[in-house]
Amino acid sequence: MSDTPTWGVVATVKAPARDILNFAAYHLDLGAHRVHVYLDAPNDEAEAALRAHPKCRAVLCDEGYWRRRRRNGRPDAHQPRQSLNATHCLNKRPQVDWLAHIDVDEFLSPQTPLPAQLAALPAGTLSARARPIEALAPDPTDPPPEGQKWFKSCARFQGRRREDTNAIYPTFGPHLNGGFVSHVAGKVFVRTGLENISLRIHNAFVDKVMDDTPVELSQTRLCHLHAPSWERWQSAFAYRLRHGSYREGLKPAPMADGVGLNMHALFSMLEEDGGETALRRFFDEVCTATPALRARLQERGHLHKVALDLDRKRALHFPQHR
Template identity: 70%
Template sequence: MTDLPTWGVVATIRAPARDILNFAAHHIELGAHRVHVYLDAPESQAEAALRDHPKCRVIVCDDGYWRRRRKRAGRPEAHQPRQSINATHCLRRRPQVDWLAHIDVDEFLWPDTPLPGQLAALPDDCLSARVRPVEALAPDPDAPPPDGIRWFKSCARLAGQRRDETAEIYPGYGAHLNGGFLSHVAGKVFVRTGDPEVSLRIHNAFRHGEMDASPPEMPGTRLCHLHATGWAQWRDTYAYRIAHGSYRAGLRPAAPDGSGLNMHALLRMLEDEGGEAALRRFWREVCVATPALRARLEAHGRLHAIPLDPAAARARQFPGIT
């Protein structure tokens, strides 16, 4: 009998210790053979805990690290190239697994069946395989979810179907949204390790500089993205995201056919026309698991109840870290 493949994750992270260890613990308990964390800023408590865990590997991305990686160029200003450089460094240096997924600290793999079996079933010549996201909905205080459950939303893969469903599910803002998501719908990829000519970006794998354009899907695994879990959390991250992150200017319009406004233009327009109140109206229609939104999502098969609890995994894997 052929041994099943091993898998791991790599992430570049700037976050509190609790969030870093939530991420690591969840994937350890899922069966990751290695969790590679590149600390984009020092976090001594998380670093010490990760170094003590046999499944984890940690690199602190200080000035010395970037001088070694990039000589005179040093540390890239934007976080997106830092993520890609670090993921490729891990992939080529010593991933210690057969398959490596490049994901973020607020993303959690959620397979229906064990990942080794899913990865073993991929074609032998497959370089990478795509995992599609589901985006977290914030709980409605007037209609909370059942104990232990988080609500997530998904969207259709095909652009035309996604456009039509988005218009029905989000009537106020659907013309400017891609699947009703605030963040990416592309998902992330697992990449097969061992080829020194392969590199990683945010959403894709490359070989000899050419993107792996049509990786097979992994329908048995979802990527739970905790992009907007509550108004306070979303508002705290808003300024950075609109200046440098997933809402930054220059990105193409979010609608799958390229029409409408991009997220930056939409949010700026809302702020200009109605200030904080307009942002709250947008937030409630798109991001809060109200009974009305859940009903519309469920009618299209886009509502998911997932018992994701990374804090409980952290308590088991890293006891004493609160």
């Protein structure tokens, strides 16, 4: 590996072409040597644009692809499809020194050059973790400058996280992990070219044993556009409740005096008791960048403003798709 290691990203995506190309363009602009996109559903526009770019690789995950990959064909759940595709990329032809497994709504945001951060990792490092910050929906009465977004973070360690969460989110905090409605674990870069390595959603594995001591990439944040607007959140809500990050059976947030409701139970209760009005009340307190929420986040050191500038970057790297 050189003194300036190359890096890339891999994602399994089912999204509009605009979102897929935003994801690719942003990371190309950041310096990705390869952007690997596994299309979980046909998307002719995105596939053609990606195949035409020298640093992008597109794989259509159709029935033939899955028959070649697995005797039982395509897994029903999207989580194993993501893991299998990321591992396929890692082991076949990643064409980079470090590969990050992330989603189409996640954007790496390094505070210092990413190759230098990767080059500085200890020689024996298998994986390195970027912690997430979660997007806030803009307050229509007080939006951020064009091209920028507000994000929230949470404390890494549970004691401080619980204290902060209860203070910042007075109504729903007890049932939230850091105030996030999605994952707090972040995602990992994994060193390529090693034997018997596999990837899951949040971790790397060696011989099916999880690497439980990934190095912290403290100078890189993972900007997660999980709920960037009420409309986008609502459009994904039913699927997430049944099959995704709000599905039944996931662990609830730890509390000082026990455990709270998990996301499935909390959202099901709100929907049953108050319908869309109750869900909107939750969204306004937890996910909207109101001046009051921003002030509470700022006081605890958890408010961030990031210039993703997705439209400009898409137009630069995919000029036919402005």
